[in-house]
Amino acid sequence: MRRQRGASPSRARTRSAASPAATVTLTGRGGIVVMFGTGLVCALLSRWFGVPLLAGGGFAIGCVLAAFATRPSDLLTLVVSPPLVFFTATFAAVFVTTLGEGSLLRGLTVGVLTALAATAPWLFFGTLLVLVITLFRGLPANVRELRGKLVGVRLFEKDEAENPVRWDESPSSGQDRRLHHGEVD
Incomplete structure (x- = not known):
């Protein structure tokens, strides 16, 4: 623990002791699970209670929490995942509520298309919220880092593809060497 200048020892201890408990950090996968969990629970509640606003609002809240x-x-992992998470949560909610109601295929098709049509604006809103929040939290640095990695990989591949055949000098330059039985003059 480093002490700050001018801070009393008890004040430095309370800050360092309070900060780990006060901040929760998730991995990218953890953020996706938060979005999926809130989206699924709210989509199920929406279908059971007949309130379409609940599904979209819950997904948007999950997006904000995850961001x-x-x-x-x-x-970067979190920013690209809301559409897939939204579709997966919607599909799972429709699947759970359609079980035992006749034709599963017809129920899934109609249910998923209807649910997606009714809550599509919430998908765009949730995705926009994630994008705006993560822009202020450091997304541009992640994009620059990825771009740097991709440029390095691309340059390396370009060098290999530029001259695929390398003509090496033979090891016996100027000397007569005996040919192996598989080699031809």
């Missing part, structure tokens, strides 16, 4: 709780190094 604030995910550690800065995993923000």
